[in-house]
Amino acid sequence: DTGVSQDPRHKITKRGQNVTFRCDPISEHNRLYWYRQTLGQGPEFLTYFQNEAQLEKSRLLSDRFSAERPKGSFSTLEIQRTEQGDSAMYLCASSLDGTGVNYGYTFGSGTRLTVV
Amino acid sequence: ILNVEQSPQSLHVQEGDSTNFTCSFPSSNFYALHWYRWETAKSPEALFVMTLNGDEKKKGRISATLNTKEGYSYLYIKGSQPEDSATYLCAFTFGNEKLTFGTGTRLTIIP
Numbered sequence: 001d002t003g004v005s006q007d008p009r010h011k012i013t014k015r016g017q018n019v020t021f022r023c024d025p026i027s028e029h030n031r032l033y034w035y036r037q038t039l040g041q042g043p044e045f046l047t048y049f050q051n052e053a054q055l056e057k058s059r060l061l062s063d064r065f066s067a068e069r070p071k072g073s074f075s076t077l078e079i080q081r082t083e084q085g086d087s088a089m090y091l092c093a094s095s096l097d098g099t100g101v102n103y104g105y106t107f108g109s110g111t112r113l114t115v116v
Numbered sequence: 117i118l119n120v121e122q123s124p125q126s127l128h129v130q131e132g133d134s135t136n137f138t139c140s141f142p143s144s145n146f147y148a149l150h151w152y153r154w155e156t157a158k159s160p161e162a163l164f165v166m167t168l169n170g171d172e173k174k175k176g177r178i179s180a181t182l183n184t185k186e187g188y189s190y191l192y193i194k195g196s197q198p199e200d201s202a203t204y205l206c207a208f209t210f211g212n213e214k215l216t217f218g219t220g221t222r223l224t225i226i227p
Binding site: 003004031033035040041042043044045048055056091098099100101104105106107108109110 | 120122147148150152157158159160162165167205207209211212213214215216217218219220
């Protein structure tokens with residue numbers, strides 16, 4: 001297992017277009033998290049899954065955002081009608097336990113979205 | 117609202133010198149503090165997870181301390197090397213599934 005992988009690494013899109021990102025977690029990890037980092041800020045929590053169930057969504061996740069983890073393996077994050085404010089690094093992480101204390105969180109290298 | 121603050125925002129250190137930076141977090145309902153190193157174009161790499169007041173952890177030339185009563189953690193790097201150049205992030209959790217990150221300290225080692 002090569003860790004958490006995210007695809008694509010970079011995405012440039014025009015305002016108003018839809019985009020979808022994919023995250024493949026470490027295979028035995030049942031928890032999967034999405035974070036977003038905008039310029040000058042630390043990563044901010046967006047949502048997380050335990051297996052295929054989406055258990056929490058941040059208020060940052062507007063109606064234009066949707067995340068899925070259909071079979072409890074990979075996850076997708078879709079942004080509809082992108083806005084310039086959506087430009088950010090989108091990070092995915094996975095974990096064996098929820099608190100990260102015993103097994104930690106493993107992050108992917110992120111998808112950088114630029115909306116023009 | 118949980119605020120995690122890191123200082124300084126950025127730091128330039130001569131190769132071979134030692135350095136340290138600070139993470140401040142809410143002292144109430146503390147559960148764990150995480151430190152990550154994030155190099156450009158790579159994944160954030162976990163350095164330490166700390167849970168107990170007074171904890172000290174070490175990994176090679178990097179060490180960290182934790183004071184949960186006053187709400188701060190220090191990260192120390194001894195004998196800085198060019199490969200230490202990265203952004204160092206701390207993240208706080210009060211036992212739920214979410215990490216609350218600081219804005220990071222960007223460290224540049226000058227050869």
